[in-house]
Amino acid sequence: MESKRLAGEKAVDFVEEGMVLGLGTGSTVYFTLVRLAERVKQGLNIKGVPTSIETERIARHLGIPLVNSGEAGKIDVAIDGADAIDSHFTLIKGGGGALLREKMIALAADRFIVVADPGKFVTDLTHVNLPVEIIPFARELTEIHVKGLGCTTRLRMKDNKPFITDNGNFILDCSFSEIIEPNDLQMKLNRIPGVVENGLFAGLADQIITVDHSGKAAVLET
Numbered sequence: 001m002e003s004k005r006l007a008g009e010k011a012v013d014f015v016e017e018g019m020v021l022g023l024g025t026g027s028t029v030y031f032t033l034v035r036l037a038e039r040v041k042q043g044l045n046i047k048g049v050p051t052s053i054e055t056e057r058i059a060r061h062l063g064i065p066l067v068n069s070g071e072a073g074k075i076d077v078a079i080d081g082a083d084a085i086d087s088h089f090t091l092i093k094g095g096g097g098a099l100l101r102e103k104m105i106a107l108a109a110d111r112f113i114v115v116a117d118p119g120k121f122v123t124d125l126t127h128v129n130l131p132v133e134i135i136p137f138a139r140e141l142t143e144i145h146v147k148g149l150g151c152t153t154r155l156r157m158k159d160n161k162p163f164i165t166d167n168g169n170f171i172l173d174c175s176f177s178e179i180i181e182p183n184d185l186q187m188k189l190n191r192i193p194g195v196v197e198n199g200l201f202a203g204l205a206d207q208i209i210t211v212d213h214s215g216k217a218a219v220l221e222t
């Protein structure tokens, strides 16, 4: 938890007066939101675009001014967490189910900063399941096509019912035995009718903020 706090808080050093920020989702970004709210109380003028209903709720509670993407016009910096990061700084996201809005905001932002504790760094992306958001209609058909790309799939459940995303969709957690070309895999996944988006974020991260061996926040430029 201490690593998440250090990484999450450090991201706020890169926030400047007047910026529009993409506000990611999860337990690491939570610390970004808390620090950001302190700076807002001290007079910093920023606006946030939340990537999930949960982040919207927390940000409102903390008093961070929010806008939607239309009102924002542009997003200067998006700050978000990750479930896995490989040596090419390709990410897997969506452990909390927020991958679709997160990817839209990361792509729209001029700069994408990832905050992650050291446990998120993996030698191989297959160590983590890849979340894929699919529409509920005929989900068995979608699942057959997704499996055809070389994975096993599990429909994400919550309280004995399918987990429903903020967009009213399901999540398939996919276990691949190899992910050699993430960009190729994302394209193939997103071409399947019924797939809305996948949790692979390749070539998107500009900076990764983590914690080094001495326990201090470290900023990696990608």
Ligand SMILES: O=C[C@H](O)[C@H](O)[C@H](O)COP(=O)(O)O
Residues within 6 Å of the ligand: 024, 025, 026, 027, 028, 029, 080, 081, 082, 083, 092, 093, 094, 095, 096, 097, 098, 099, 102
């Ligand atoms: O859907 C959730 C997001 O992709 C999160 O950013 C990701 O799961 C990392 O979350 P945490 O910071 O809680 O490990």
